[in-house]
Each structure stands twice: as structure tokens, then as C-alpha cells.
Amino acid sequence: MKLAVLGCGYVGLVSGTCLAALGHHVVAVDVDASRVKSLSEGHVPIYEPGLSELIQAEVKNGRLRFTTDAESAIKDSQTIFIAVGTPPSPAGGADLSMLFAAAETVAKAANGPKTLVIKSTVPPGTGSKVVDRVKNAPHRIEVVNNPEFLREGTAIQDFMQPDRIVFGANTNAGLDVLREIYQPLIDRGFAIFSMNRQSAELTKFAANAMLAMRISFVNELSLLAQSMGADIESVRIGIGTDKRIGPGFLKAGVGYGGSCFPKDVAALVHELKQIGVEPFLFAGVEKVNTRQKEWFAKRVINAVKDVPNAQVAVWGLAFKSDTDDMREAPSIDIIKQLAAAGLKIKAYDPQGTANAKKLLPPQVQYCASVAECTTGADAVAIITDWPEFITQDWAAIAKLMRGKHVFDGRNCLASGKVAAVGLHYYAVGRPEVTAGAGRQGSIGVVSAG
Ligand SMILES: NC(=O)c1ccc[n+]([C@@H]2O[C@H](COP(=O)([O-])OP(=O)(O)OC[C@H]3O[C@@H](n4cnc5c(N)ncnc54)[C@H](O)[C@@H]3O)[C@@H](O)[C@H]2O)c1
Structure with missing residues (x-):
């Protein structure tokens, strides 16, 4: 499948690269032009064991590329992952401004029906707020949640050999897209748990809170x-x-x-x-x-x-x-x-x-x-x-x-x-x-x- 990943940080880079390694065609987008430039020149801006080598291999075989041009990337992709930061806000909650901005970019650029996958960690209920922000787009945008459980330091292994993959979708259509994307891991026997979007959002928070x-x-x-x-x-x-x-x-x-x-x-x-x-x-x-x-x-x-x-x-x-x-x-x-x-x-x-x-x-x-x-x-x-x-x-x-x-x-x-x-x-x-x-x-x- 043709995928776009918005955000080339720890999560966006690892998931984008691993999705390419699973056979998808991935365009990874970031608003930080210097980050995209260095990635395009083969320099990985973060330290994560094995990531640099995997990026190199996927770029070489043509399944992974980097750009700042979100609009073309979205137009060219059936599904768009959002993996931007959700840092703490001064009030103590999550600052969702980058997530909402990315969702609005998707709504504006959509040239046909799209699936928007929230990969960033978000408070329960965020998916519904994203739905509100994309509902006036000229084409239907299906909003699903797919929380990421990777740990820095072992991120590639965590993505490719997950304990479980969580799908959060409120429609069968959304669920089907997630299944298609992760089919290579489903075929390898990794466990999938499907639930509604709010439950998936809370599952990620609950996992981190339990560990802390x-x-x-x-x-x-x-x-x-x-x-x-x-x-x-x-x-x-x-x-x-x-x-x-x-x-x-x-x-x-x-x-x-x-x-x-x-x-x-x-x-x-x-x-x-x-x-x-x-x-x-x-x-x-x-x-x-x-x-x-x-x-x-x-x-x-x-x-x-x-x-x-x-x-x-x-x-x-x-x-x-x-x-x-x-x-x-x-x-x-x-x-x-x-x-x-x-x-x-x-x-x-x-x-x-x-x-x-x-x-x-x-x-x-x-x-x-x-x-x-x-x-x-x-x-x-x-x-x-x-x-x-x-x-x-x-x-x-x-x-x-x-x-x-x-x-x-x-x-x-x-x-x-x-x-x-x-x-x-x-x-x-x-x-x-x-x-x-x-x-x-x-x-x-x-x-x-
Ligand atoms: N780091 C982890 O170990 C980890 C693990 C699981 C989940 N998460 C969650 O994943 C999300 C991302 O975390 P991270 O550590 O990768 O963050 P990060 O800060 O390393 O990366 C975010 C990237 O998104 C880019 N960005 C911001 N707005 C954008 C936009 N509109 N379009 C394209 N790119 C944009 C930024 O320039 C940055 O490069 C957070 O919600 C985090 O809680 C992180």
C-alpha cells in the first residue's frame, strides 16, 4: 500500500522504515526542512541501533523516501499515519496542536477517500476531536488509532516483533485498512487486538501508566x-x-x-x-x-x-x-x-x-x-x-x-x-x-x- 507518515521523529522514522520493510511504499514527511535534508542525504538525526542501516536499505530499494511536501505525499497515499509529538502543555495535559495541524493538512490535501491513522500517543477522546476537524474535507477521512509501543533502544525489534498490535477503529472500513497494512505481521503470528478508538487511545496511556x-x-x-x-x-x-x-x-x-x-x-x-x-x-x-x-x-x-x-x-x-x-x-x-x-x-x-x-x-x-x-x-x-x-x-x-x-x-x-x-x-x-x-x-x- 502507498503510505505517508507525518513526523520523522523516533516513532515516525522507525514505523515508516519498518512499514517499508514490510513491503509498503512509504513517503516520510517532516516540517523540519533540515531534518528532511539530512535524511535525504543519508544522515539519520537520532541514535537508534540498526535504524540507519534499515533506512539505507529501504531507500535503496525504492520503498522509502523523505520530503517536506506534505500535500503531494498525502495526495499520493491511501493512508496517512500521524506520528508528530504530543508534548505536555503548560496546563498539564497533552499539547495536541501539532496533531490537529497535521490532521487539518490531511483534510485540505485529500484528493479522494483516505484513512488517517493516529500513531502519536493521545488522550482518550482525541480521535473524536480529529474527526470533527476533518469532517468538512471534500472526501471521507476515516480516523483510526494504532498506538505505538516501541521502546527507544530496541525500537526496530519492538515494531517488527511486537507483543501485540492494537487497532482502534469505530468502523469496519477503518479496521480493514489497518489489517491490510499489518497483514505481513499478522501472517507471522503476531497478536492483533481490535477495539474501538477510545479504548485503543486509553490502552496506550494505561500501558505507560502501569510501567511508570x-x-x-x-x-x-x-x-x-x-x-x-x-x-x-x-x-x-x-x-x-x-x-x-x-x-x-x-x-x-x-x-x-x-x-x-x-x-x-x-x-x-x-x-x-x-x-x-x-x-x-x-x-x-x-x-x-x-x-x-x-x-x-x-x-x-x-x-x-x-x-x-x-x-x-x-x-x-x-x-x-x-x-x-x-x-x-x-x-x-x-x-x-x-x-x-x-x-x-x-x-x-x-x-x-x-x-x-x-x-x-x-x-x-x-x-x-x-x-x-x-x-x-x-x-x-x-x-x-x-x-x-x-x-x-x-x-x-x-x-x-x-x-x-x-x-x-x-x-x-x-x-x-x-x-x-x-x-x-x-x-x-x-x-x-x-x-x-x-x-x-x-x-x-x-x-x-
Ligand atoms: N519516543 C518514543 O519512544 C515513543 C514511543 C511510543 C509512542 N510515542 C509517541 O509518538 C509521538 C511522537 O513521538 P516522537 O518521540 O517520535 O516525537 P519527536 O518529537 O521525536 O518527532 C516528532 C516529529 O514530528 C515533526 N512534525 C511536527 N509537526 C509535523 C507536521 N505537521 N507534519 C510533519 N511532521 C511534523 C517534528 O518536526 C518532529 O520531527 C508522541 O505522541 C509520543 O508520545 C513515542
């Missing part, structure tokens, strides 16, 4: 574990092996971030307030997340506050590993607190530095390697669990440091390795390991007996 809630759940519990000598890593395995609970998203750390969880939980809080319901649970999820970042920063500050010209090496800035995305990254709030306490901050991230520079306080010094970042540090603070941090030679790290404090904000290190070289290891919700103690327990290892 699990993170806040384990983070709140980690504070209790920390205070009483329990190990939250053992506890999470102890509960996660219960089939009713499951193991995912129960890792204690510095709090959730990224472009989805914070904004979608905030939007849910807003939507509930709009209907007069006090959002006790989701507001609590947010509060716990804020406190977790503050708690982590305070621990680092306390450890070095009496050291003259104290210097902290921050390892990891992106909101998670395997992405350059800095939107709502926990590192932002944590570093702001460290900077406000007067600490000198050196930071290293394998991919996120360019985006971080736009968001972090000016006094942060950016480094090109772990070694450069760590030289002279009184404390190391790990905020993102990039694989290269986990495999460091801790004897070499200890030699580079001036002080002895290692804060593992992602519980990603083997505490024994760090302590064995004379460093003091602090994790989240786990007993501290003093220098030289060499506790053997590494993450995820609990005795069965």
Missing part, C-alpha cells in the same frame, strides 16, 4: 529496604517470579524519564481532574519519581560536601541506555541539584551529549570518555546503565579517582568488584558496601536455599 507505576512502586520500597538492611534486588526477584506480578519494570533506580512516561502520567492526572476525579494513584506515581531523583542527588552531595572543590563524575545522561534522547532524563534534575550545591560536574554519555548540552546547566564539563570524566573525581554517579559502564576495569577507575565514592543509580554493577578495589559502593535500596569489604552478591543473585 511499577517503577515508582519499587523505588518507594527501595527507601525502606535501604533503611533496614534489606536488598531490593532480592526483593524484586522474590516478587517478580510470582506469575501474577511478573519481573518487568521492577528495577529500583533514579526514577523514570523519557518523552513518554512523565508526559503520559501527567496527562492522565490532568484528564482525571478534568472529569472531577482526584488522581490519587497517578499523582503519587509522579511524586515518588520526583523524590527518587532528589534522594539520589542528596546522597551524592552528602558524601562529598566537606571536600574542598568537590568534583563529581556523572556517567550517563540519556534517559536510558542505547538512545541519545534526553527528554525528561533523570540526569537533568539530578545534575541541577548537584550544581546548585556548588559541586564541580564532569559528565560523559556515549550518545546523549549533543542533546544534553541544550538542557543541562552551563557549568557541566562534557568529556569524551569514562577515563576523562573520572580523572580527579571525588565521587562517580552512574545515572544511565550503558553497557560500557558495567564492564569497566575498577582497579583502573580507582586509580583515576581522588575520592572513593561510587553511586550506582541503576543497580547495574557488581558491588563486590567495586568494593574490592578500595571504593565505597552505594546502590539504590541495597546495603552499602564499604571499601575492601568485597561482598560477592552481584545483581540478581539470590540464594535459592
